[in-house]
Amino acid sequence: MNWLNSEAFTLFGQHIKWSDMIGNVIGLIALALGWRRSIWTWPAQFVSGLILFAAFATAHLSGSAGKQVVVMLVAGYGFWQWNRGRQQGQDGSIAVRFATWRERAVLLGAAALGTLAVGGLFTAYPTLSWDPWPDAYIFVGTVVAMYAQARGMVEFWLAWLLVDLVGVPLNFANGFAFSGFVYVIYGALVLWGLRDWWLRSRRDARPVLEGAPA
Numbered sequence: 001m002n003w004l005n006s007e008a009f010t011l012f013g014q015h016i017k018w019s020d021m022i023g024n025v026i027g028l029i030a031l032a033l034g035w036r037r038s039i040w041t042w043p044a045q046f047v048s049g050l051i052l053f054a055a056f057a058t059a060h061l062s063g064s065a066g067k068q069v070v071v072m073l074v075a076g077y078g079f080w081q082w083n084r085g086r087q088q089g090q091d092g093s094i095a096v097r098f099a100t101w102r103e104r105a106v107l108l109g110a111a112a113l114g115t116l117a118v119g120g121l122f123t124a125y126p127t128l129s130w131d132p133w134p135d136a137y138i139f140v141g142t143v144v145a146m147y148a149q150a151r152g153m154v155e156f157w158l159a160w161l162l163v164d165l166v167g168v169p170l171n172f173a174n175g176f177a178f179s180g181f182v183y184v185i186y187g188a189l190v191l192w193g194l195r196d197w198w199l200r201s202r203r204d205a206r207p208v209l210e211g212a213p214a
Contacts, residue, residue, distance in 0.1 A: 023052035024182040025182075027045070027048040029044050030044035030045040031189050034149060037200075039083060041078075042075045049071035049075065078150035107148060110140075115140045119132055119133045119137070138166055138167050145163060158194065161191070164190065168184060
């Protein structure tokens with residue numbers, strides 16, 4: 001499996017690794033499937049997380065590597081949650097909604113406290129990460145975003161966008177150029193997905209008239 005961490009090619013002076021490229025291409029597919037509200041987004045995220053874990057662990061980015069472990073765990077939870085079939089839209093796929101103000105407060109609080117805790121850990125043990133606070137921010141932000149996605153919350157797109165704002169420069173700075181390029185594409189897809197889920201949440205919230213086709 002050493003070939004995964006070998007160089008695939010050079011782009012604009014940046015060395016692209018196979019693991020970085022393959023993992024992020026699958027991640028893009030997972031994001032597109034999430035936009036379509038397909039349950040297959042979760043197996044795709046699991047595979048992407050597995051490949052990127054190998055890449056980041058080798059590069060000694062413990063936060064990013066640990067994030068991929070959480071990605072795989074939450075992918076399992078998301079698959080189970082969406083497969084339960086309790087939150088169905090009128091078209092038979094997963095129903096989406098905006099979070100309540102209480103849920104938003106819980107997500108923001110968990111993100112803030114989680115980043116402080118993980119960042120403090122990385123600072124206390126510098127060998128865990130070269131960039132402790134950005135690494136902690138991405139780690140916790142990804143967990144919050146994926147949890148919100150598993151619950152069908154439109155806000156998960158905003159959480160991903162905030163993660164991308166830090167993830168792009170961090171990946172370029174640590175030699176994961178393909179991740180940096182892909183995060184830019186993520187940003188465009190996130191805005192597209194946010195619009196689609198927002199409109200979908202309004203349609204799913206409309207009551208179906210008795211006798212009318214679903």
